[in-house]
Amino acid sequence: MHFLPEELDAYVVAHSENEPELLQQLTRETYQKILQPRMLSGHYQGRLLSMISKLVNPKNILEIGTYTGYSALCLAEGMQKNGVLHTIDVNEELVDFQRKYFDKSDYGNQIIQHLGNALDIIPKLDKTFDLIFIDADKDNYPNYYNIIIDKLNLGGIILSDNVLWSGKVIEELKPNDTATKALLEYNKLLKEDSRLETVILPIRDGLTISRKL
Template sequence: MQFLSEDLDTYIVNHSENEPELLQQLTRETYQKILQPRMLSGHYQGRILSMISKLINPKCILEVGTYTGYSALCLAEGLHKEGMLHTIDINEELQDFQRQYFDKSAYGKQIHQYVGDAIEIIPLINEDFDIVFIDADKENYANYFELIIDKLVPGGIILSDNVLWSGKVLDTKFKKEDTSTPALIEYNKLLKQDSRVETVILPIRDGLTISRKK
């Protein structure tokens, strides 16, 4: 969903930090070889993820939803020199593609991949997280939140992607088969009402929420 004119959007991108060459290569190959390439975080949102990570300098990051690894690489840019990024995706067919780019980067040894159901995997990761990025199946956003909130350090950040869902969160009626929209509506309410976090929604791309644990 575009909230700004195309010209203004282009201006913003052109006056923000450049996209690293490796991520440009990753974008090109994703569009050439992988289904649903629009799932990529992309240049502008990627630079936002990178900036947030650099400001925090996290020792431990959790990502729920790896896709082809673009957002993981952006978040890894801010990792503490001894930090680790744990990233989970249900699609095992993408694992080798992700690893190829992780190992081309400076952070390959700091990125640990998991394949499978994040609801089952998250409890097995015995770490406290400084940053969590949620960008997976929308129906489980609230479940992911409940699984990670107690593993998030005080002052830690949860980043939730696609929370405006192309504006569908304003719909009062949705198709019966549409399970994502009502799930996101309830998730946004949860973040607003849960006293353990303070939350702001940024109208970036398809909506990005920043929630800070109190």
């Protein structure tokens, strides 16, 4: 979803940082071989993730929802030299695809893949994080929040994708629309939790930046 007119959006992208060649290759192969390629973060949002990570300069990053690895590689660009990025996904068929591109990058030995349910995996990770990116099944956003908040360091950042959900968050809620219901609850959680300060950016499908106080 684009909140700007198409021509203005194109101008914004054209005057933002160029997309690295490796990520261009990843995008092409994702569109050729993988279902639902629109799930990619993409050039513009990817550069935004990279910029935020560089500003935070995290030692430890947690990503919930790997897909084909695009966003993980963007976030890794800002990671400290001895940093580690943990990324979690449930799709076994994408593990080798992700690893191929991770290993082509400068961060291959710093990215750890986890296969399975994030709600089961995260409590077993014996570390805290400076940057957490949530971009997985929307129904579980509130549940993800409840298990990550105590693993986020003070001053740490939570990035949450798809929080505007194609505008459905301001439409009448349909009884069977569990994803939108969960996102409404999640957005309310972030707004009302006194441990955070939160800003929603109307970028693509909505990206929230939350900082732990």
